[in-house]
Amino acid sequence: MTDSFGSFRTELLATLGGAPATIEPGRLHRFSTSERRGDSAGWCKLFDDLRGGVYGCHRQFPGESFTWSAIDRRTMTLEQRSLLARQFEAATAEREAQQRMQWSENAQRIAQMWAQCVPISPDDPCSAYLTQRGLVGAWPLPEVLRFHPSLPYWNGVEKLGPFPAMVAPLIAPDGRTVALHRTYLTAHGRKAGVPTPKKVTGASGVLAGASIPLHEPTGGVIGIAEGIETALAAWCISGVPTVAAYCAGNLAAWQCPAGVQRLVVFADADKAGREAADTLRAKALSRHLRCEVMTPTDEGSDWCDVWAASRPTSINAEVAA
Numbered sequence: 001m002t003d004s005f006g007s008f009r010t011e012l013l014a015t016l017g018g019a020p021a022t023i024e025p026g027r028l029h030r031f032s033t034s035e036r037r038g039d040s041a042g043w044c045k046l047f048d049d050l051r052g053g054v055y056g057c058h059r060q061f062p063g064e065s066f067t068w069s070a071i072d073r074r075t076m077t078l079e080q081r082s083l084l085a086r087q088f089e090a091a092t093a094e095r096e097a098q099q100r101m102q103w104s105e106n107a108q109r110i111a112q113m114w115a116q117c118v119p120i121s122p123d124d125p126c127s128a129y130l131t132q133r134g135l136v137g138a139w140p141l142p143e144v145l146r147f148h149p150s151l152p153y154w155n156g157v158e159k160l161g162p163f164p165a166m167v168a169p170l171i172a173p174d175g176r177t178v179a180l181h182r183t184y185l186t187a188h189g190r191k192a193g194v195p196t197p198k199k200v201t202g203a204s205g206v207l208a209g210a211s212i213p214l215h216e217p218t219g220g221v222i223g224i225a226e227g228i229e230t231a232l233a234a235w236c237i238s239g240v241p242t243v244a245a246y247c248a249g250n251l252a253a254w255q256c257p258a259g260v261q262r263l264v265v266f267a268d269a270d271k272a273g274r275e276a277a278d279t280l281r282a283k284a285l286s287r288h289l290r291c292e293v294m295t296p297t298d299e300g301s302d303w304c305d306v307w308a309a310s311r312p313t314s315i316n317a318e319v320a321a
Helices: 004-016 078-115 125-132 228-238 248-253 271-286 303-310
Strands: 028-031 042-046 052-057 066-069 146-155 158-171 177-184 198-200 221-225 242-244 262-266 290-296 317-320
Touching: 004 042, 004 052, 004 066, 028 078, 042 078, 052 078, 066 078, 078 146, 078 158, 078 177, 125 158, 146 177, 221 228, 228 242, 228 262, 228 303, 248 271, 262 271, 271 290, 290 303
Parallel strands: 221 242, 221 262, 262 290
Antiparallel strands: 028 042, 042 052, 052 066, 146 158, 158 177, 177 198, 290 317
């Protein structure tokens, strides 16, 4: 069993893309499986006897758990199989209880923060920010976009100060708010000089499938883009009511609302954006929905870039129908 630590960690890296630097047997660990600051979606527990472990990732595999065994399962005795099953069930129950507690705490923080937000007005930093992004044509702004006049920014344990912020809710398919997206700004509507001006709060539920509902479907048609600004620009360009997924991974996992017959995916012109759009398009087609993928022709650009640069009257794009 001397190599149990290394073997368990190797499996975590291969499956989840991340692992704790050190693993203490019998302890439930949370760790990052992405490059995003503050990410703790990964979890694992190496059993005390070093013969097995359990792990998962709330973001990549919501609701799923994986088991690892130091012993070839084909050679296990019935007693060993029973022990591993009991350990798996206990660790999974511990993880689920911990997750419910964390979600409950996050839900309280989300509700408090949202209650402090007010509608955006034409003379506040959010309005100035969107105007500078070329989105003056997006008025009237969707009601889900709100203004927080003085939102604390935490960089780990260091508080870098309160800043004005544009805040929007991430809504799960069941209608619950599961997180808030925050864009930290200066008083003049520029992105604040902080390490990560755009951040998502800790979640109060599964983020996969959620989106920022800037618009509701119209006539059975809905569009989706990654970011808020990109979604607003896509709407300005096309007239298609559009929602924001907030990132490529969540775009790929998004769940189309009931009643939608046609989906337009406004993809970013990069590898992650194209792959996410292809994944979502395949899901839509499997449900017999009409789906088009619109991608800017300039590599690395998104629809906010296209709109801000040219204020086009027609879409300059590569279309995958």
